[in-house]
Amino acid sequence: MTNYDPKSLKAEEFIHDGEILATLAYAEENKNNMELIQQILDKARPQKTETGYKCAGLTHRVASVLLACDDPDVIQEIYKIAEEIKLAFYATVSSFLRRFIFRIIA
Numbered sequence: 640m641t642n643y644d645p646k647s648l649k650a651e652e653f654i655h656d657g658e659i660l661a662t663l664a665y666a667e668e669n670k671n672n673m674e675l676i677q678q679i680l681d682k683a684r685p686q687k688t689e690t691g692y693k694c695a696g697l698t699h700r701v702a703s704v705l706l707a708c709d710d711p712d713v714i715q716e717i718y719k720i721a722e723e724i725k726l727a728f729y730a731t732v733s734s735f736l737r738r739f740i741f742r743i744i745a
Contacts, residue, residue, distance in 0.1 A: 666703035676713055679705060683720050685727035692727035 643655035669675050679701045685692040697705075705717055 662700050662703050665700055666707035669704045670707035670709070672704075673710075673713075676704060676708055676710075680713070680716055680720060683724075685724050687727075692730065694724055694727070 641649075641652050641655070643658045644652040647653045679697065682695050682701075683697055685694045705713070708714070
């Protein structure tokens, strides 16, 4: 069996049965760990910077915890953060396009 390598271009290295099973086990083990879930949600939330917004991103393993959680409040928070990310993305793109267009016409 090959080793897990998430950056590999070979499917048998980045699609790894052992990693999938470990991720599912981690999600099942932590799906009700509200302290961990809150940390994950906080990390997922976009952060405003001087140049726009920054999203830290989540690994597949911590994202699996959110997917396994069936708490209605957590699910609602996931949707809220997704909306924040969408709005942050459009605000950043819009700001970039305004600066780009201004440079073209100036």
